[in-house]
Amino acid sequence: MAPLPLRLLLAGEEGIVRAIGGGKELYARLAALGFVPGKKVRVVQNQMCGPLIVSLGAGRVALGRGVAQRILVEKVLG
Amino acid sequence: MAAARTEKAASGVPAGQAAKAKFKEAARVTVALAGNPNVGKSCIFNNLTGARQHVGNWPGVTVEKKEGQMLYAGEAVRVVDLPGVYGLGAFSEDEIIARDYILAGEADVIINIVDATNLERNLYLTVELLEMGANLVVALNLMDEAAGRGLKIDVPKLGALLGVPVVPTVAPKKQGMEELVAAALKRAREGSPQPLAVPYGREVEAELARLETALAAYAAAVAGLPRRWVAVKLLEGDELVRRRFERYPALLKLVEESAARLAALTGEDAAALVAEGRYGFIAGLVRETVSRQKTAAEKLTLSDKIDQVVTHRLLGIPIFLGAMWLLFKFTFALGGPLVGYTEAFFEWLGGRAAAIPNPVLASLVKDGIIGGVGSVLVFIPPIFLLFLGLSFLEDSGYMARAAYVMDRLMHALGLHGKSFIPLLIGFGCNVPAIMATRTLENRRDRLITLLVAPLMSCAARLPVYVLFAGAFFGARQGLVVFSLYLLGIILAVLMGMLFKVTLFKGEQAPFVMELPPYRLPTFKGTLIHMWERGAAFVKKAGTVIFGVVVLVWLLSNVPWGAPVEQSVIARLGHLLAPIYAPCGFGHWEAAVALFFGILAKEAVVGTLGTVYGVEEAGLQAAVQHHFTPLAAYAFMALTLLYIPCVATIGAIRREAGWGWAAFATAYTLALGWLVACLIFQVGRLLGLG
Numbered sequence: 001m002a003p004l005p006l007r008l009l010l011a012g013e014e015g016i017v018r019a020i021g022g023g024k025e026l027y028a029r030l031a032a033l034g035f036v037p038g039k040k041v042r043v044v045q046n047q048m049c050g051p052l053i054v055s056l057g058a059g060r061v062a063l064g065r066g067v068a069q070r071i072l073v074e075k076v077l078g
Numbered sequence: 079m080a081a082a083r084t085e086k087a088a089s090g091v092p093a094g095q096a097a098k099a100k101f102k103e104a105a106r107v108t109v110a111l112a113g114n115p116n117v118g119k120s121c122i123f124n125n126l127t128g129a130r131q132h133v134g135n136w137p138g139v140t141v142e143k144k145e146g147q148m149l150y151a152g153e154a155v156r157v158v159d160l161p162g163v164y165g166l167g168a169f170s171e172d173e174i175i176a177r178d179y180i181l182a183g184e185a186d187v188i189i190n191i192v193d194a195t196n197l198e199r200n201l202y203l204t205v206e207l208l209e210m211g212a213n214l215v216v217a218l219n220l221m222d223e224a225a226g227r228g229l230k231i232d233v234p235k236l237g238a239l240l241g242v243p244v245v246p247t248v249a250p251k252k253q254g255m256e257e258l259v260a261a262a263l264k265r266a267r268e269g270s271p272q273p274l275a276v277p278y279g280r281e282v283e284a285e286l287a288r289l290e291t292a293l294a295a296y297a298a299a300v301a302g303l304p305r306r307w308v309a310v311k312l313l314e315g316d317e318l319v320r321r322r323f324e325r326y327p328a329l330l331k332l333v334e335e336s337a338a339r340l341a342a343l344t345g346e347d348a349a350a351l352v353a354e355g356r357y358g359f360i361a362g363l364v365r366e367t368v369s370r371q372k373t374a375a376e377k378l379t380l381s382d383k384i385d386q387v388v389t390h391r392l393l394g395i396p397i398f399l400g401a402m403w404l405l406f407k408f409t410f411a412l413g414g415p416l417v418g419y420t421e422a423f424f425e426w427l428g429g430r431a432a433a434i435p436n437p438v439l440a441s442l443v444k445d446g447i448i449g450g451v452g453s454v455l456v457f458i459p460p461i462f463l464l465f466l467g468l469s470f471l472e473d474s475g476y477m478a479r480a481a482y483v484m485d486r487l488m489h490a491l492g493l494h495g496k497s498f499i500p501l502l503i504g505f506g507c508n509v510p511a512i513m514a515t516r517t518l519e520n521r522r523d524r525l526i527t528l529l530v531a532p533l534m535s536c537a538a539r540l541p542v543y544v545l546f547a548g549a550f551f552g553a554r555q556g557l558v559v560f561s562l563y564l565l566g567i568i569l570a571v572l573m574g575m576l577f578k579v580t581l582f583k584g585e586q587a588p589f590v591m592e593l594p595p596y597r598l599p600t601f602k603g604t605l606i607h608m609w610e611r612g613a614a615f616v617k618k619a620g621t622v623i624f625g626v627v628v629l630v631w632l633l634s635n636v637p638w639g640a641p642v643e644q645s646v647i648a649r650l651g652h653l654l655a656p657i658y659a660p661c662g663f664g665h666w667e668a669a670v671a672l673f674f675g676i677l678a679k680e681a682v683v684g685t686l687g688t689v690y691g692v693e694e695a696g697l698q699a700a701v702q703h704h705f706t707p708l709a710a711y712a713f714m715a716l717t718l719l720y721i722p723c724v725a726t727i728g729a730i731r732r733e734a735g736w737g738w739a740a741f742a743t744a745y746t747l748a749l750g751w752l753v754a755c756l757i758f759q760v761g762r763l764l765g766l767g
Contacts, residue, residue, distance in 0.1 A: 028349065029590055031353035033590065034198065036357045037354060050485055058196040058199075060382070064494055
């Protein structure tokens, strides 16, 4: 399945991070929070407008929609 | 903040006379605390030093460098609290502060506080610290919560794999503190270990080896830092490390070639490869040391369930507004009667002062000091209650959710939800609000937030509202005060939008913010937090406001014996009054009060008390005599908006320079006057005046 922006996952859906666009700065900030290629994330909340809440294991992170657009994930089926 | 207190739990030594004498000596050992936000760092700092410090849930609490002292086995130890950071990149000011401090080698040992419930994320910072060659002790905090979630951590094994001591702790219960301090001081004596070499995989390692060899020729720029770390950072594209080699284009060219080779080989960015290498290493550590007793299937935690309601698309903002309304209701319903008691106390005090035989002294004490400072201090109860409520919201973790909920609205200002936190702190006091903008990574975000933060109605405006709303709006005073807070917010939004399209065009920074799990704040923690801020208000009342009221009293009594209408202050007031005539209060007393309000907004009330020559109890009647309800509302709006107080202007200057401080002063003066005029003139047209 082709990677898609994290923004498009619905609440409860999971994805594996494949790539992060948007430059070194964003990459480093996301990496420090645990967003790296290969990491499994779960969308806790996505209202299709405004920021998302994403779960990375135990932690919860709020991401603006612009950021969620730049994180490409592979959706985990099931 | 060298608090001369010791916790027995930490020191094991009672603070006796001999110990106190020793305590005054310069500390030989320095311990720095580092860790992610929301891992209990402030709590451990308090445990160690006994210093009163804020324990909060949102990022940026410890942006100020906090220091304390502790006594261990008769030896004074300096404890430095570094800003809470997730990594040691060069992107936010917090990260740069923490990193520069560690690189400078000022600390003999670093205590890295790690959240045991979220080891994988937290160990990223640990690994970065170890790569830097920092002398480390890991405090594995929140062990009770980890156990509650069914996590079992093999602590000795984790220590062995990291190559540093790991001490399990439960900071709020002060568990593990003594072991932690013992391990840290032992480590401080032993000195730094070898820097950790994270295995980055064959391709990256080959490039690192190449760069390390090349770096041997640049000893001056490497400046004693671990060469491998410098190589890793150069490969990552770290701006600060890169700058060290600006004068050596040959080396920078090598770095570029390495990155290009890696990109060609792996199809990935070098920075991505390095971060993946670290996480790969950490994943291995976690696999080896952590076992879950329950099934790995992720369940919705209680925090998630609360979040589903609190951050709901439709409910989020009403819940936030409701929470704010409750906060103010709580402040006034509970604070009102207490104001009455405090008033009675100052009246009694004023009566005593009137008995002073010397008439000049009696007037100074009664009308000047007790009348002026007293009229401000009577507002201590509501101000402390407001701080109590704000502290509770912060410490519980709700503030971060408020930022999340407000993100959509903040987008209109060209800001994101994170800017909302400084603005919310602004309701308490604008000075810490200005300081809290440091957590914003982007300069543009910071400046817009700085410029609109003074429009947040801080606690110092409250005495003015309480006086006027109480005098004119009776049962509806809560609503009136709420509307003023709202006015500040709306104008902040409008001004933010204006600044966004005029002064700061361009893209906004990405919104990325951790949402800490909800925690029931401890009673003690919230009280300490409230006290810290409330004490600052009392201190201000005792210093700045005291100075102002004495000055006002002096000016209003010179020449001595003349009625106040002929005093120096009246002349000053008459000079300024015409400016305010279109706003509905063109009398000299109001002008004088506003003039002194620049020093501190509470001084508006104090000054009115002095120039009307009445005590707190008589002040309401006096303002009823001088203002109409409409003019009173315009006056409150002006007090809210016009010119940030001196302390706030000073804070803006510190953060952004004189230019921006001058700009903030000028635009708020104009805005305040305009809005007050508009309220009065439109109100009059509508027949409200």
